[in-house]
Amino acid sequence: MNKPVDVQNRVLKGYSNVQIGEKSKYKDTQTYTDPNFLFNEAEVTPAFMTGSEVIKEAIRRANIDLSVAYPITPQSEAAALIGELYAEGYMGDYFRGENEFGVMSQCAGAAFGGARVFTTTAGPGTLRAFENFPMWAGSRLPIQVCVTMRGVNSPLSIQPDTLEMFFLLETGMLIWHAETAQDLFDFILKGFIVAEMPDVHLPIAVCCDGFFVTHTKDTVALPDEKYVLPPYDPYKSPVVCMDMESAPVRMMRDPFVMKSNYISYMTQASWQLEVRAAIERSRKYTKALIGDLIECENIDREIIMIGSGTAVSQAREAIRLLGLDGIPVGLVKIKTLRPFPHEEIAEALKDAKKIFVPEFNVAGYLAREIKAVLPNNDRVVAGPHVAGGMTMPSEVIADEVKKALGMKTSGMTARG
Amino acid sequence: MSIEKIKISEALHDLMPPEYQDMVEDATYGNQDRGWKDIGESKELIEQHSLCAGCPESIAFRYILASLPAPENTVFVGSTGCTSLVFPMVAVHNIHSLFGNQNAVASGLKRALKIRFPDVEKDVVVLAGDGATVDIGLDYTMQSWFRGEKFTTICFDNELYANTGGQESGLMQKGFVAKMAPVGKLFDKVRLPEIARESGCHYVACLTVSKPNRVEKVLKNAILVAREFGPTYIQLYTPCILEIGKQSMEGLDEMKDSEAIGGRFVFKEYMTDEVKEFLKQKDAEEKDRKKAAKLAAKEAAKA
Amino acid sequence: MSDYKVVPGPEAFLPPAAAMMGIELPDPGEGHIEGRIVPEDEAIEHAARKFLGAKVPTIFPGPQILWHWNESAAIKAACVREMAEILPARLIPMADYRPKYPKINPEVEINPNHPNLTIWHNKIDVCLFVGVHCHQANLALKIIRGGTSCYTMAACGMSGHEDACLTIRDVHEDTLRKLTACIKKLKAEGVKSQAEPFEQFRFSREDRKPAYLT
Numbered sequence: 040m041n042k043p044v045d046v047q048n049r050v051l052k053g054y055s056n057v058q059i060g061e062k063s064k065y066k067d068t069q070t071y072t073d074p075n076f077l078f079n080e081a082e083v084t085p086a087f088m089t090g091s092e093v094i095k096e097a098i099r100r101a102n103i104d105l106s107v108a109y110p111i112t113p114q115s116e117a118a119a120l121i122g123e124l125y126a127e128g129y130m131g132d133y134f135r136g137e138n139e140f141g142v143m144s145q146c147a148g149a150a151f152g153g154a155r156v157f158t159t160t161a162g163p164g165t166l167r168a169f170e171n172f173p174m175w176a177g178s179r180l181p182i183q184v185c186v187t188m189r190g191v192n193s194p195l196s197i198q199p200d201t202l203e204m205f206f207l208l209e210t211g212m213l214i215w216h217a218e219t220a221q222d223l224f225d226f227i228l229k230g231f232i233v234a235e236m237p238d239v240h241l242p243i244a245v246c247c248d249g250f251f252v253t254h255t256k257d258t259v260a261l262p263d264e265k266y267v268l269p270p271y272d273p274y275k276s277p278v279v280c281m282d283m284e285s286a287p288v289r290m291m292r293d294p295f296v297m298k299s300n301y302i303s304y305m306t307q308a309s310w311q312l313e314v315r316a317a318i319e320r321s322r323k324y325t326k327a328l329i330g331d332l333i334e335c336e337n338i339d340r341e342i343i344m345i346g347s348g349t350a351v352s353q354a355r356e357a358i359r360l361l362g363l364d365g366i367p368v369g370l371v372k373i374k375t376l377r378p379f380p381h382e383e384i385a386e387a388l389k390d391a392k393k394i395f396v397p398e399f400n401v402a403g404y405l406a407r408e409i410k411a412v413l414p415n416n417d418r419v420v421a422g423p424h425v426a427g428g429m430t431m432p433s434e435v436i437a438d439e440v441k442k443a444l445g446m447k448t449s450g451m452t453a454r455g
Numbered sequence: 456m457s458i459e460k461i462k463i464s465e466a467l468h469d470l471m472p473p474e475y476q477d478m479v480e481d482a483t484y485g486n487q488d489r490g491w492k493d494i495g496e497s498k499e500l501i502e503q504h505s506l507c508a509g510c511p512e513s514i515a516f517r518y519i520l521a522s523l524p525a526p527e528n529t530v531f532v533g534s535t536g537c538t539s540l541v542f543p544m545v546a547v548h549n550i551h552s553l554f555g556n557q558n559a560v561a562s563g564l565k566r567a568l569k570i571r572f573p574d575v576e577k578d579v580v581v582l583a584g585d586g587a588t589v590d591i592g593l594d595y596t597m598q599s600w601f602r603g604e605k606f607t608t609i610c611f612d613n614e615l616y617a618n619t620g621g622q623e624s625g626l627m628q629k630g631f632v633a634k635m636a637p638v639g640k641l642f643d644k645v646r647l648p649e650i651a652r653e654s655g656c657h658y659v660a661c662l663t664v665s666k667p668n669r670v671e672k673v674l675k676n677a678i679l680v681a682r683e684f685g686p687t688y689i690q691l692y693t694p695c696i697l698e699i700g701k702q703s704m705e706g707l708d709e710m711k712d713s714e715a716i717g718g719r720f721v722f723k724e725y726m727t728d729e730v731k732e733f734l735k736q737k738d739a740e741e742k743d744r745k746k747a748a749k750l751a752a753k754e755a756a757k758a
Numbered sequence: 759m760s761d762y763k764v765v766p767g768p769e770a771f772l773p774p775a776a777a778m779m780g781i782e783l784p785d786p787g788e789g790h791i792e793g794r795i796v797p798e799d800e801a802i803e804h805a806a807r808k809f810l811g812a813k814v815p816t817i818f819p820g821p822q823i824l825w826h827w828n829e830s831a832a833i834k835a836a837c838v839r840e841m842a843e844i845l846p847a848r849l850i851p852m853a854d855y856r857p858k859y860p861k862i863n864p865e866v867e868i869n870p871n872h873p874n875l876t877i878w879h880n881k882i883d884v885c886l887f888v889g890v891h892c893h894q895a896n897l898a899l900k901i902i903r904g905g906t907s908c909y910t911m912a913a914c915g916m917s918g919h920e921d922a923c924l925t926i927r928d929v930h931e932d933t934l935r936k937l938t939a940c941i942k943k944l945k946a947e948g949v950k951s952q953a954e955p956f957e958q959f960r961f962s963r964e965d966r967k968p969a970y971l972t
């Protein structure tokens with residue numbers, strides 16, 4: 040980096056919106072609030088609610104223009120609750136689409152037309168919609184989709200599984216992974232701001248583990264609902280808004296660059312690089328809003344667990360159990376998979392002797408991502424992982440460590 | 456675009472390519488009387504494109520662009536296909552995102568523009584090929600009609616997948632031998648106009664582009680009805696001369712043959728009674744307006 | 759800290775995006791010179807010197823100022839014209855974002871999909887992007903850095919461009935006037951424009967070929 044980003048003093052720089060301080064266009068009880076104030080200074084009160092309700096509370100304060108819904112467990116409840124917000128007048132439009140491919144295209148249409156758009160999906164819905172995601176990114180549409188992850192393979196499963204996040208990694212979207220209800224609330228609101236920065240301007244998937252986060256109750260600190268994000272300004276976009284109110288008038292979003300010659304190949308390649316560059320640019324805004332892209336505990340220890348989402352919660356408990364047996368273990372929580380915190384991870388794990396990556400998917404892809412950024416990556420144990428909705432008891436994670444150390448295990452693994 | 460935004464910055468005016476200078480001076484944005492007759496008299500909203508020479512899609516595009524009631528407040532949604540080679544050259548904002556999702560994109564777009572510009576009528580018009588409309592995109596086409604989305608869908612029906620080299624499509628005639636229909640197409644041409652009528656379209660028309668005044672009238676009807684009532688559908692026969700083995704001069708004959716009595720494209724129009732009444736009233740208003748304008752011009756000439 | 763430098767190319771068959779090489783954009787009040795973050799004034803002065811030292815200094819105004827779609831756009835257009843006259847520099851518009859190859863006339867237009875053609879054709883050694891949408895500007899800047907030796911500068915109304923060799927951000931009328939004032943000041947101090955003599959083309963509707971000012 041040519042300029043270190045200050046994460047201590049978490050101020051979002053370069054954000055401006057002339058409408059800050061005005062009453063919301065949708066709810067006159069709400070005021071457009073400077074994100075720096077809303078996220079750092081506004082008074083908060085604790086509330087105890089399900090993850091689905093947390094999504095609703097975030098959207099209540101997000102000043103979205105439009106949301107499109109389609110039922111699939113475990114996001115159906117959240118999508119329906121957003122419908123309630125619409126009925127109460129918190130957004131301009133809301134409807135049920137015909138299927139997820141349609142939904143994501145409807146979101147695209149609204150975003151091309153200059154709206155702030157939010158939707159939710161999960162598992163098979165994500166895959167049904169898939170062709171849209173790289174299109175969103177290539178078209179620089181800052182749509183937010185909350186992905187409440189569940190199994191995607193046949194046989195059908197509605198249970199938590201994070202494989203779909205792996206499929207999303209190279210779409211050109213920002214991919215954040217919430218561990219807790221509080222993360223989910225913060226990531227949704229902050230995600231809009233980062234995704235809409237003119238130099239980023241990309242779609243964002245705020246992912247969470249289905250059921251574990253959506254259907255359990257947790258305590259979240261909520262700012263007063265009189266505060267709402269300032270509106271999206273489509274004229275601060277790096278591309279032309281399709282509303283016939285902006286120059287140039289002869290404009291296709293986006294023209295084909297597919298003549299068979301070196302020149303068009305180069306344009307296509309540069310376009311793809313630009314999307315990747317935009318992901319990189321999101322780092323500084325993300326750090327200003329959610330802090331470092333990883334969170335570390337006791338990383339001076341020889342054994343470290345690293346993960347994202349609720350695997351981190353399970354790892355935390357496993358570390359407590361291992362502590363009781365006199366085995367000190369450190370912890371690294373990854374908050375964003377795109378951008379991937381490669382430098383941060385390499386630094387945090389530089390002295391670790393053994394690294395464990397617990398994951399809720401059959402592929403163990405996070406372990407692969409981590410191995411790719413570490414020297415001596417034989418230190419990485421790609422596991423434990425479970426799939427298809429299996430729980431990952433802390434004892435199983437602890438046993439993985441003990442096994443690697445040649446110690447007696449709890450036998451939990453044998454229980455099935 | 457609010458018409459006053461379509462002007463070139465004075466300080467850089469002489470750098471702008473002349474076709475843009477012409478567009479600002481001579482195009483018919485904002486002109487209530489615009490129509491196909493302006494072609495040749497005014498600057499068209501389309502630049503040179505890369506369709507095959509003589510392709511009827513080209514003339515269809517020109518009639519449509521000349522006849523839009525308010526191009527300064529229209530946004531097109533297209534789809535992958537021969538039409539998408541033209542759209543970059545069109546001086547009306549337009550979106551291409553994927554193949555077949557055009558009516559879904561248009562649904563989101565129309566709603567967003569309604570939210571953002573509650574007091575301006577922003578027309579959204581879908582223009583896509585038959586493969587996009589009837590095959591891969593049929594779900595989104597029909598669902599947008601079921602939902603009553605207030606925009607016009609235009610299908611350029613060339614009865615095959617032209618852009619990928621002439622494969623079978625749902626709107627192809629039964630028995631036609633094409634790529635991927637090696638023994639001839641085994642099922643009937645999909646009756647999309649009738650499906651449209653039954654699916655919630657308030658105005659439906661199916662025709663060729665051999666008669667420009669008819670294309671103009673149908674397009675204006677469809678857009679006005681979409682503003683007031685809901686979805687409208689126009690199917691235009693634009694034969695792919697390349698794939699059916701015609702010369703560049705033969706497109707017009709092909710269209711004329713197909714619209715003659717007994718042909719596949721005999722002009723048909725469906726509308727609800729409400730719409731019939733509405734269009735009658737609009738026509739009357741239009742007549743009155745033109746009469747008044749003529750009178751005023753006469754008065755002005757006298758004075 | 760990245761030691762990557764955003765210097766003129768030709769850099770690579772497919773040059774990396776500077777952001778992927780660790781180059782951050784400046785914060786408000788700052789600019790960057792070849793990737794080094796500097797105060798805005800320093801970047802402005804550097805831009806003025808680069809322009810004056812160039813043989814074929816060229817400004818590429820984009821749609822956001824070519825079109826009088828709001829009042830500020832028209833004022834910025836006038837500021838850019840003044841700057842070009844004072845330097846002197848050529849003005850070559852980026853009027854279209856649609857790919858125009860092979861139909862492009864590189865003498866009188868630049869296109870984000872094949873900007874190198876315009877750079878090569880006119881032997882442009884220093885250029886300034888202004889009023890181009892950020893996405894298209896970045897495409898063009900990358901392609902120019904990939905295949906030409908042109909020194910690129912970007913006056914951006916938003917966050918700036920790390921793929922340019924020099925950028926200033928949040929550019930409005932006054933920023934452009936500041937750059938022009940700096941050029942005037944340097945000239946008054948005796949810094950001479952190295953620009954080769956040229957004729958600025960001019961279009962009219964009557965004459966479809968460029969008419970050159972004499």
Ligand SMILES: Cc1ncc(C[n+]2csc(CCOP(=O)(O)OP(=O)(O)O)c2C)c(N)n1
Pocket residue numbers: 535536537538554583584585586587588611613615616617618619624
């Ligand atoms: C998902 C997807 N499937 C297939 C294609 C390939 N494809 C591009 S254009 C086209 C045919 C277009 O046919 P039609 O809509 O009739 O338009 P025409 O070219 O005939 O005008 C096909 C199959 C694609 N681009 N995307």
Ligand code: SF4
Pocket residue numbers: 505506507510511512537613617618694695696697698
């Ligand atoms: S392939 Fe057919 S439809 Fe496409 S441009 Fe040529 S003639 Fe027209």
Ligand SMILES: [Mg+2]
Pocket residue numbers: 584585586611612613614615616617624
């Ligand atoms: Mg076709």
